[in-house]
Amino acid sequence: MTTLIESNEHKSLREAVAAFAKMHPHTTNAEDNTRLWQAAAKLGYIGVNLPEAYGGGGAGITELSLVLEELGAAGNPLLMMIVSPAICGTVIARFGTEEQKREWLPYLADGTRLMAFGITEPDAGSNSHRITTTARRDPVTGDWILTGRKVFVSGVDIADATLIVGRTEDARTGKLKPCLFIVPRDAPGFDRRAIDMELNAVERQFELTLDDVRLPADALVGDEDAGLLQLFAGLNPERVMTAAFGIGMGRYALSRALEYARERTVWKTPIGAHQAVAHPLAQAHIDLELARLMMQKAAHLYDAGDDVGAGEAANMAKYAAGEACVKAVDQAVHTLGGNGLTREYGLARLITASRVARIAPVSREMILNYVSHQTLGLPKSY
Numbered sequence: 001m002t003t004l005i006e007s008n009e010h011k012s013l014r015e016a017v018a019a020f021a022k023m024h025p026h027t028t029n030a031e032d033n034t035r036l037w038q039a040a041a042k043l044g045y046i047g048v049n050l051p052e053a054y055g056g057g058g059a060g061i062t063e064l065s066l067v068l069e070e071l072g073a074a075g076n077p078l079l080m081m082i083v084s085p086a087i088c089g090t091v092i093a094r095f096g097t098e099e100q101k102r103e104w105l106p107y108l109a110d111g112t113r114l115m116a117f118g119i120t121e122p123d124a125g126s127n128s129h130r131i132t133t134t135a136r137r138d139p140v141t142g143d144w145i146l147t148g149r150k151v152f153v154s155g156v157d158i159a160d161a162t163l164i165v166g167r168t169e170d171a172r173t174g175k176l177k178p179c180l181f182i183v184p185r186d187a188p189g190f191d192r193r194a195i196d197m198e199l200n201a202v203e204r205q206f207e208l209t210l211d212d213v214r215l216p217a218d219a220l221v222g223d224e225d226a227g228l229l230q231l232f233a234g235l236n237p238e239r240v241m242t243a244a245f246g247i248g249m250g251r252y253a254l255s256r257a258l259e260y261a262r263e264r265t266v267w268k269t270p271i272g273a274h275q276a277v278a279h280p281l282a283q284a285h286i287d288l289e290l291a292r293l294m295m296q297k298a299a300h301l302y303d304a305g306d307d308v309g310a311g312e313a314a315n316m317a318k319y320a321a322g323e324a325c326v327k328a329v330d331q332a333v334h335t336l337g338g339n340g341l342t343r344e345y346g347l348a349r350l351i352t353a354s355r356v357a358r359i360a361p362v363s364r365e366m367i368l369n370y371v372s373h374q375t376l377g378l379p380k381s382y
Contacts, residue, residue, distance in 0.1 A: 004293070010066060017045060017067050021074030026346065033202040036076060038111045046081065047109025050089050054105035060303035061086065061237045065244035065295060072248015079203045080155050082241040084108055087234040088115035088163045091180060095222030095230045116159035118150035118208055133210060135166040135179060144215045146181060150208040156192050157204060160185055165231060168224060178231050180221040189213040200349045232311065236302055238361055239314035243295040243321035246357030250288045250328035253350055257281055257332035280331045287324035294320050312375055319367045322358040329354040
C-alpha cells in the first residue's frame with residue numbers, strides 16, 4: 001500500500017516543495033538556475049536522499065524523485081538532480097570509502113558542490129560492455145591513468161568533478177571490467193568541448209576527452225571487482241529520477257493547457273467544454289498518474305534494497321513517463337493552437353525538451369529489449 005497511497009510525511013514534503021517551486025519563476029539562465037539550486041539545497045531538498053551522517057536528509061530516492069517532480073510541475077525541472085545527488089551521491093554513499101564520503105557527500109547535500117556523470121561514448125552509446133575508456137595502473141606510483149572519450153555529459157562546466165565509467169583489465173582473465181573514478185574538473189589531460197545542441201536547456205552537454213589523465217589510487221570508487229553492481233546501483237536511481245523529470249514536465253504542460261481550456265472561449269463556450277479538447281487532456285492526466293505509480297514502485301523497491309526488482313520497475317517507469325510526457329506536451333501545444341508555439345505561453349520549448357525523457361539516459365527501444373528478455377524471457381536479438 002505504501003506505493004499506492006502517499007504517507008502524510010510525503011504529502012507534506014510534496015506540498016512544501018510545490019509551494020517553494022511556485023515562488024521561483026522559470027529559470028532561463030545559469031545564474032538563476034544556480035540560485036534555485038542553492039535555495040533548494042538550503043531547505044534540504046537537494047540532499048534529501050543522502051545519509052544524515054554526512055549532512056543529508058537520510059531519506060531515499062522516493063523523496064528525491066518527489067522533489068524533482070514538483071520542481072518540474074512548476075516549470076523548473078533541475079536536470080542535475082538526476083546526476084549529482086541521485087547517481088553520484090548514491091554511488092559514493094553506498095560504495096565510497098569513508099574519505100570519499102566525507103569529501104563529497106556533505107557538499108553535494110548543501111549544494112556547494114556538483115558532480116557530473118560520464119558513461120556514454122561516441123561508439124558505444126550507453127552499452128557498458130563496449131566502453132573503451134580504460135584505466136591502467138602505474139606500476140611505480142600506483143596511480144590510475146585514464147584514456148578515452150565521453151559524450152552527452154551534462155553540466156561538466158558547473159561540476160567540481162565527474163564520475164567517469166571506465167574499464168580496467170582483470171589480471172586473471174585479461175578481460176575488461178567497468179569501474180568508477182572521480183575525476184576533478186581541473187585534472188591535467190581532462191578536456192571538455194560543449195556540444196552545439198538545439199535543445200533549449202540551462203544545463204549544457206559536453207564531449208569529454210581523457211588523455212592519460214593521472215589520478216591517485218583513491219580516485220577509484222568502491223571495489224574494482226564489483227564495478228557492474230556499483231554502476232547499476234547508480235543507473236536505477238537515474239531511471240527513477242528521469243521518470244520524475246518527465247512526469248513533472250508533463251504536469252506543467254498539462255496545467256498550462258487546462259488553464260487555457262477553461263478561459264479560452266469560442267462561440268460563447270470555453271473550449272474545455274468540448275470533448276474533443278477535454279478527453280485528450282484527461283487521457284494525458286491518466287497516463288501521467290499511471291507513470292507516477294510505477295515510478296513510486298521503483299523508488300520504494302530501490303530504497304528497500306531490492307536492486308533486481310528496482311531495475312525492472314525503474315525501466316518501466318522511465319518508459320511510461322517518457323511516453324506520457326511527450327503526449328502531454330503535444331496535447332498541451334495542440335490545445336493552445338498557434339498560442340502553443342509562442343514564447344508567451346512557454347510550451348513550445350517543451351516540444352524538444354520532452355523528447356529527452358524518451359531517449360535519455362536509455363532509449364525506449366532498449367527498455368523494450370530489457371523487458372522482452374529480462375521479464376518475458378524472450379531470446380535476445382543482440
